[in-house]
Each structure stands twice: as C-alpha cells, then as structure tokens.
Amino acid sequence: MTKILLTGANGGVGRRLRRLLPAFYPNLRLSDLTPPDDLQPHEEFVAADLADLAQVEAAVAGVDGIIHLGGLSTEYDWADILQSNIIGAYNLFEAARKHNVRRVVFPSSNQAVGFYPRHRRLGTDVTVRPSSRYGLSKAFGEAVAALYADKHGLRTLCIRIGRVHDLPEDERRLALWISPRDFVQLIRIGLEHPDIHFDLVYGLSSNDRSWYDNTRAYELGYSPEDRAEDHREHAMAEQAKLVRNPLADRFMGGRLCTVEYSGDLERSGT
Numbered sequence: 001m002t003k004i005l006l007t008g009a010n011g012g013v014g015r016r017l018r019r020l021l022p023a024f025y026p027n028l029r030l031s032d033l034t035p036p037d038d039l040q041p042h043e044e045f046v047a048a049d050l051a052d053l054a055q056v057e058a059a060v061a062g063v064d065g066i067i068h069l070g071g072l073s074t075e076y077d078w079a080d081i082l083q084s085n086i087i088g089a090y091n092l093f094e095a096a097r098k099h100n101v102r103r104v105v106f107p108s109s110n111q112a113v114g115f116y117p118r119h120r121r122l123g124t125d126v127t128v129r130p131s132s133r134y135g136l137s138k139a140f141g142e143a144v145a146a147l148y149a150d151k152h153g154l155r156t157l158c159i160r161i162g163r164v165h166d167l168p169e170d171e172r173r174l175a176l177w178i179s180p181r182d183f184v185q186l187i188r189i190g191l192e193h194p195d196i197h198f199d200l201v202y203g204l205s206s207n208d209r210s211w212y213d214n215t216r217a218y219e220l221g222y223s224p225e226d227r228a229e230d231h232r233e234h235a236m237a238e239q240a241k242l243v244r245n246p247l248a249d250r251f252m253g254g255r256l257c258t259v260e261y262s263g264d265l266e267r268s269g270t
C-alpha cells in the first residue's frame, strides 16, 4: 500500500488517526470539507464535499486505499443524511471504482443494528435494525461496499464501530468502546489482509460486556491490545453524572433509538 486517503480527517476520529496512521502509511492524503486548524506542512489536504462526485474524484485520484471517515456521525434531518452519508457513500465508492482504488475501509456503526435489545448477542449475519436515519445510512454504506466488492472487485472492509475514544465514557461504552490503536489495527487489516473481499467486523476492543460476536475480526488476525473493563471506574463515575433513560437503556443503539420515538415498546426490536 503506498498512498492512502483519509476522509473526515478533521473530525474527532480523524484527528486521532492523523497521529497514529503515518507510522504505517507515511504517504497519507487528508480530506474533509475544511482543513484541520493544525494542518502540518508535511500533510497533504484536499477539500471535498462528499455530495459532489467531481470533488470526491479529485480527492481520490492517485490513491491505493481509502479510509472513509467522512460524513455525519449522528442523527440529522433526512436532507443532510441524504447528501453526506447516502449520496456521499455512493460517490466515494464510485470514485474509487473509476480511479482503480484497490481497497476501501468503511467505518459503519453499531447504530446499523441499534434497535436490537441488549440481551441479544449479534454476529455479522443478522438483519440490520437501524436506530435512526444515521444508522440507516450506515446500513446503506455496508450494502454499497458489498456491491462494489462483488461487482467491481474492490476489496472492502466495513467496521461497525461501537465508540472510538481515548476512554469508555459511560456504562454503555464499556460494551462498545474501541481504543484508537485497536481501531488502527482493524483498519490495517482492511487495507492489507490478503483475504479481504467484502468483510464486516465489529469495531470493539476486548470488552467483557460486548453484545457482539466478533469472530470474523479474530479470524482475520485481530488481536486487541485494550480492554474497556480496565477503565470501569472512570466509565461508571461518568455514568453517575447522567440521567438514566429506560428506553435508551433497553437497546444497543442507546439514545439514538429514543430520538423522535413513537413506536410500540412491546414490538420495537423484537
């Protein structure tokens, strides 16, 4: 792998990855709507709106692999999700095809399966149950990744991220957390592992409370270095500051399941 594009480079995860990725991919191009304030002289940046195919093609041209962090990362109006996450994901894969990019890593989200109740243990072969329009857009991105792998030979890895952060921020994140360095390990599998065709894994560190069966990640050689439970005290201290929401606590997607909720609790997520 020579040249890698990181979209969404100005976001929370992007800023963390800018520090960690150059050790493995020194030839890194960054893209986002606007450049990071602290862009370094050695960093290459190409501004691109994901909703504009020509701009995305300009960002993609000449790279071998893409880590596609760009897009809206929580619930928004349909018009916004449509532009950045639906049209944006399609444009990204289409630009990759046109420019002979070999691999795309697509960070999906546990919100694609957010309406499953927390007593379930999910593999990657379950039907999607999105928590929100955001979760729906991630399910769409996973499907685009499958289409471009099967129809056009792109190698794609979708990572259903729980929560990338320095520490697990509350009780729910003890199930969902992935450290930035473990996330980089999964990204490297996506960009380098010879067996990747279209693959789907969960983006989690080694978490005792995980709701997911991440067998495929381990088959691909994933060996997480971090464990959410090691930060239990911090997470529970943060949790104590929050007001409990019984509806959010019932589903894997948490709070995003409650946004605009008008469902039937007897039936949701069953």
Ligand SMILES: NC(=O)c1ccc[n+]([C@@H]2O[C@H](COP(=O)([O-])OP(=O)(O)OC[C@H]3O[C@@H](n4cnc5c(N)ncnc54)[C@H](O)[C@@H]3O)[C@@H](O)[C@H]2O)c1
Pocket: 007, 008, 009, 010, 011, 012, 013, 014, 032, 033, 034, 048, 049, 050, 051, 068, 069, 070, 071, 072, 073, 074, 083, 084, 088, 107, 108, 109, 110, 160, 161, 162, 163, 164, 165
């Ligand atoms: N943070 C997490 O724990 C987490 C969990 C699950 C999934 N993810 C996914 O990982 C990715 C990165 O997450 P994040 O927390 O850094 O999100 P973020 O919101 O901090 O960053 C996303 C970046 O995408 C850019 N963006 C939005 N719309 C765009 C558009 N139309 N064109 C170009 N750029 C656009 C934004 O400017 C922003 O810098 C997202 O796709 C998110 O859905 C993150």
